[in-house]
Amino acid sequence: MIFILLISACSTLFRKGEEVNVIIPEESFKVGKELFNNGKYKDAIKKFKEVLYIKGYGDIADSAQLYIAESYLLMGNYDEAIMEYMSFLENSAGKSDTILAKVYLGLAKAYNEKHKNLYLDISEIDNGIYYAKKVLDMGIFTDSAMEVLRDIRYKKATKLLLEADVYYKLKILKSWKLYLSEFLKLYPDDPRADSIKKLLENYK
Numbered sequence: 478m479i480f481i482l483l484i485s486a487c488s489t490l491f492r493k494g495e496e497v498n499v500i501i502p503e504e505s506f507k508v509g510k511e512l513f514n515n516g517k518y519k520d521a522i523k524k525f526k527e528v529l530y531i532k533g534y535g536d537i538a539d540s541a542q543l544y545i546a547e548s549y550l551l552m553g554n555y556d557e558a559i560m561e562y563m564s565f566l567e568n569s570a571g572k573s574d575t576i577l578a579k580v581y582l583g584l585a586k587a588y589n590e591k592h593k594n595l596y597l598d599i600s601e602i603d604n605g606i607y608y609a610k611k612v613l614d615m616g617i618f619t620d621s622a623m624e625v626l627r628d629i630r631y632k633k634a635t636k637l638l639l640e641a642d643v644y645y646k647l648k649i650l651k652s653w654k655l656y657l658s659e660f661l662k663l664y665p666d667d668p669r670a671d672s673i674k675k676l677l678e679n680y681k
Contacts, residue, residue: 502532506541518548539565539576546583555591559584578617585609585625595636605629634664638673654680 509524521544528541546561562584569577588605606629612622641656657673664670 500527500531502528502537505531506537509541509544513544513548518552522548539572543576543579543583546580550583550587550590553590555587558587559591562587574615575617578612578615581608581611581615582618582621582625585612585622589625589629589632592632595632595639599632599636602629602632630664631667634660634667634669637663638669650680 505524505527509521509528512518512521512524525541525545525548529538529545532538542561542565546558546565549555549558549561562580565580566577569580585605585608588602588608592599592602592605605625609622609625609629612618613626637656637660641653641660644650644652644656654677657677660667661670661673661677
């Protein structure tokens with residue numbers, strides 16, 4: 478009787494002619510990569526997540542998660558990208574230096590790009606410096622890491638100038654001069670440094 482009931486139950490699940498959607502990780506990864514290469518990042522993420530759901534470990538899963546992180550990064554979803562990269566690092570034991578350097582570079586880019594509005598708090602941008610320096614220490618992707626570092630340094634220098642400008646508009650010149658002096662101290666090689674020096678000299 479039990480056997481008959483089981484057969485009856487199964488027959489209701491899989492009816493004749495009904496398609497069963499079987500996910501093959503390798504196929505999902507292939508489709509996801511094609512979507513990614515065509516700039517369809519949102520659809521690509523869905524396919525790469527199928528890989529993780531079915532096969533949550535191994536090389537193909539690692540590659541899928543990195544593609545997910547990079548897709549978020551290219552879409553401008555920086556917090557999601559950071560979460561994916563950090564999740565990857567949680568299980569990074571035994572991973573090659575090249576893969577780790579790629580993850581660190583991704584994090585550096587995400588923290589940098591996340592802070593485009595310099596009128597807001599940009600304290601988290603220092604995380605970008607941290608990860609970019611880790612890439613440099615590894616000696617891999619050094620040109621890309623240096624590009625991120627230059628961009629971050631320029632943003633931080635600009636932030637100081639914006640803060641100085643606020644004090645200038647408030648006519649608190651002592652604080653204005655203090656911020657400009659700090660700018661020259663921290664960023665003497667900035668292309669705006671000579672102009673700032675002349676500005677300070679005129680207000681002595």
